[in-house]
Amino acid sequence: GAVVSQHPSRVICKSGTSVKIECRSLDFQATTMFWYRQFPKQSLMLMATSNEGSKATYEQGVEKDKFLINHASLTLSTLTVTSAHPEDSSFYICSATPPGAHYGYTFGSGTRLTVV
Amino acid sequence: GDSVTQMEGPVTLSEEAFLTINCTYTATGYPSLFWYVQYPGEGLQLLLKATKADDKGSNKGFEATYRKETTSFHLEKGSVQVSDSAVYFCALSVNSGNTPLVFGKGTRLSVIA
Numbered sequence: 256g257a258v259v260s261q262h263p264s265r266v267i268c269k270s271g272t273s274v275k276i277e278c279r280s281l282d283f284q285a286t287t288m289f290w291y292r293q294f295p296k297q298s299l300m301l302m303a304t305s306n307e308g309s310k311a312t313y314e315q316g317v318e319k320d321k322f323l324i325n326h327a328s329l330t331l332s333t334l335t336v337t338s339a340h341p342e343d344s345s346f347y348i349c350s351a352t353p354p355g356a357h358y359g360y361t362f363g364s365g366t367r368l369t370v371v
Numbered sequence: 372g373d374s375v376t377q378m379e380g381p382v383t384l385s386e387e388a389f390l391t392i393n394c395t396y397t398a399t400g401y402p403s404l405f406w407y408v409q410y411p412g413e414g415l416q417l418l419l420k421a422t423k424a425d426d427k428g429s430n431k432g433f434e435a436t437y438r439k440e441t442t443s444f445h446l447e448k449g450s451v452q453v454s455d456s457a458v459y460f461c462a463l464s465v466n467s468g469n470t471p472l473v474f475g476k477g478t479r480l481s482v483i484a
Contacts, residue, residue: 298477350415362415364413367412
């Protein structure tokens, strides 16, 4: 149990376009999901906390207008990278956990974004 | 604030060697502790966890014991394999589910045949 599905796994887009990444909890409801960014050979950097039915909480230094997060249902959160630029190229990972349990956080398989 | 400090790599071992990756933490309250593994190009997979002092988490031959007195959660494996080559992250959570994990910087392990 506790599966998180993330799509797409890889995406290449042109500079100036927008890209949407989906994160779904397949077998549990997640009121909270987390979005991370990972640079090559580095640890995960928390970008924002996605809260179902309310606005996301962004970490300091993360542009909320560039990285739009929507958590419209208990099983789906989306991250949209708007007006993407080459410096937005990175590995993006989402995470969630079943509420009220110490199962450990489950991570999506990640999305490799390349902006050309 | 809460933090995790883990041994920085890269670590290179021969197959069947003994592995230890050190991890210590600082936290308010009583955290749950985790080890995650990341294979190239993939997301993170939970390797093992411990939710209270003296608990031992184990999986796939890996073990780690929650040591409150030394605030440590060192990862060990008695005999590594080439397939264990990956990046290992130590992490903690103080409030499971509602707050994000706090990660260490990760340790890259390479196992040579």
